[in-house]
Amino acid sequence: MCEKARASENLAQAEGPANAAPGRIWSILARAAAAAFIVRESLNLWQWSDRHVTLDARFSARPGKYDSAYTYYIRGPMEALSDRRIRQVSIVKGAQIAFTTMLANWIMYLVDMDPGPTMLAQPTRRMMKRYVKKELHDRFLKTPRLAKYIPANRREKFTTEEMYFTSMDLFATGVGSPALVSSLPIKNVAADEVDKWNTETEIEASALDLIEVRQITYKAQGTSKFVVGSTPTVPEMPISIQAAKGTQERYFVPCPECGHMQELKFEHFSWSHIKKNRHSGIGVRNKDGSYNLDLVEKHTAYECQNPGSLDGTSRPCGKLIPHEKKQWMMRRGEWRAQNPNAPADHRSFYIGGELSTALTWGMLAKKFLETQHLPGGLHNFYNSYLGRAWERKTGGATRKSIQLIQEASPKFNLWQPQDPAAALVLPFRPIAITMQVDVQQLEFYYTMRAWMVDGARATIALGSCVSYKELVDLSNRVWLFNHPDGGPSEEFTVWSGLMDHGYKSKATTGVNNFIVDQGGRWVATKGGKYAGGRDLPINETTIIHNTEAGQVEIPLIHYTDSHLKEWLYRFVIKERRQPPLWLAQDLPPDYIEQLTAERLVPKRNAEGRTELKWDTNGIDPHFGDCEKLGEIFNFLLPADLRQKIREKQDSDRAALLEKLAAT
Structure with a gap:
């Protein structure tokens, strides 16, 4: 027996007695050692993929023969994945940069070219099963090169979680429970979307740490590969930390005009140059000052950042480069390392949406303009599209900032809708009134807002109550706006309400019953760490609730x-x-205290890393939670809907006045 195979056998026997399934571990290691001595053709990952992979229309916008040259920048990471000198590859990624296809190709490459026990880990078991069932299995079965490795008994040996190829074993898991990834020795790991993984608990290390431990056997042999990739969230999360340890490579491309090599950055996109059409008179700005998004999408260009030479021998460029030149630039680009102190076996890459061949520069500009004024819009744009960590600022609201808002607001005091005799006459004309409720065990906290057609919103009432009936009564109070035309007052009641889903089973059941009884006027809400959608921080869905009459959605x-x-x-x-x-002049002390209680502060986690966490200093911010829910109406009342409501209000008002004049 050769020394390499003997070392594998000794290591397997050493681990065997401590493991619940020593025979299984021995089988994995023995097969891996045997596979190491099979002679294979010398191809790197992108060369192998170009030769053997065909993309299906069900999971690719470009079905047919795979061609790595189309996403030329991805060849650098693919070379790193198949370079046996590299132990870790870290990829910080934006939208549509071909990462999913690359990862699938790498796993298929391992089956054929570099077999060994491999693990694919995703944030949840549900995500993993969906990816394996709908995409990965099909890729395996429809790649002729892999046909000889597919097990004969697919029902038992080719499941969503365990795939026993004749050359190697592949395990797929979700990491909701770290115990799922803490047993078998693993040679290769593909850790996907790690910033959305659960962090460490008080009784067990993080899932990422536990997976790395599973590679100790193969690290000792110098044959392990650890691939970690994710859309970033904030700098203190895993993908940013891992990438910072590596080479920190960024892709530089030449300007077609001057040849200057530069990294494409969204900050250098330009749409202000778009001229008015001399026939239609339409330019980049609409008459109301908003951007003409169709023109922005069509004509956004990139401005060359060549500064020229200090001695004046070459002049600055500044030419506007159309998106149609991007492929030309991509195919002449190169990866440049930014970290000279990186270990020789760890390459890391930053691949932003600016490089994506699926997204035009205009599409990115349009998405930016669409989301920049929405709650969480910039955060999501930077994370999901540009592939950049969002830099948060410590601190929170202050009494001074609340005072400045009061000074800039129209002058009004809070109204008292809980008093049946109180007059509720508004000095401004809203398009809708909304109500936001924070649910507690013994009481409800609420705020009410009047929304203006331009998106301004005024907190017009706040307080607490103890019953659902009181909430209904409050929401049914009639608010008035007196028009200067002397006609009848315009009447408003609460258009829609958002209610916290409750943190106890009893409270949750009560909320659900209330939502059902109100017949669509109210909507339940539930916050979470990554509960929103990809583009925005909210996700509108439905749940099933059991009532005496049966199940309702x-x-x-x-x-x-x-x-x-x-x-x-x-x-x-x-x-x-x-x-x-807009805030009232007579805000109560408890409202101000609760809005200024919550602050973003640095805290050390169980791993000893510093993270930014929201802290209330022991104060329950009920009114802050209400106002937070109120901001969700930015999505439910977008600008076009606000305008349509105002037009309908004006139309109804004109019809009423005409009718009164006729009588």
Whole structure:
């Protein structure tokens, strides 16, 4: 027996007695050692993929023969994945950069070219099963090169979680429970979307750490490969930390005009140069000052950043490069390492959406303009599209920032809708009134907002009550706006309400029953760490609720809690982003205390790393939670809907006045 095979056998026997399935581990290691001595053709990953992979229309926008040259920048990471000198590859990625296809190709490459026990780990078991069933299995079965490795008994040996090829074993798992990934020795690991993994618990290390431990056997042989990739979230999360340890490579491309090599950055996209059409008179700006998104999408260009030479021998370029030149630039680009102190066996790459062949520069510009004024919009745009970690600022709302908002608001005091005799006459004309409720065990906290056609919103009432009946009574109170034309007052009641889903089973059941009884006027909400959608921090869905009459479907809005908190406390209150929040002159002390209680502060986690966490300093921010829910109406009342409501109001008003004049 050769020394390499003997070492594999000794290591397997050493681990065997401590493992619940020593025979299984021995089988994995023995097969891996035997596979190491099979002579194979010398191809790197992208060469192998170009030769053997065909893409299916069900999971690719470009079905047919795979061609790595189309996403030329991906060849660098693919070379790193098949380079046996590299032990770790870390990839920080934006939208549509071909990462999913690359990962699948790598796993198929391993089966044929570099077999060994491999693990694919995704954030949840549900995500893993969907990916394996709908995509990965089909890729395996429809690649002729892999036919000889597919097990004969597919029912038992080719499941979603365990695939026993004749050359190697592949395990797929979700990491909701770290125990799922803490047993078998693994040679290769593909850890996908690690920033969305559960972090470490008090009783067990993080799933990422546990997976790395499974590679100790193969690390000792110098044959392991650890691939970690993710859309980033914030700098203190795993993918940013892992990538910072590596080579930190960025892709540089030449300007077609001057040849200057530069990294494509969204900050250098340009759409201000778009001229008015001399026939239609339409330019990049509409008459109301908003952007003409169709023109932005069609004509956004990239401005060359060549600064020229200091001695004046070459002049700055500054030419506008159309998107149609991007492929030319891509195929002449190169990866450049930015970290000279990186270990020789760890390459890391930053692949932003600016490089994506599936997204035009205009599409990115349009998405930016569409989302920049929405809660969490910039956070999501930077993460999901540009592939950049979002830099948060510590702190929160202050008493001074609340005072500045009061000074800039129309002058009004809070109304008292809980008093049946109180007059509710507004000094401004809203398009809708909304209500937001934070549910507690013994009481409800609420705020009410009047929304203006331009997106400004005024907190017009707040308080607490103890019953659902009181909430109904409050929402049914009639608010008035007196028009200067002397006609009848315009009447408003609460158009829609958002209610916290409750944190106890009893409270949740009560909320669900209330939502059903109100017949669509109210919607339940539930916050979470990554509860929102890909583009926005909310996800509108439904849940099944059991009632005495049977099962009913009720609306539920999931939202990413940290995004909405940052939007409310930083952008709306502290930085006073437009359109504005209007606050009354007579805000009660408990409202101000609760809005200023929640702050983003640095804290050390169980791994000893510093993370930014929201902290309330022991104060329950009920009114802050209500106002946070209120910001969700930015999505439910978008600008076009607000305008349509106002047009309908004006039309109804004109018809009423005409009818009165006729009588």
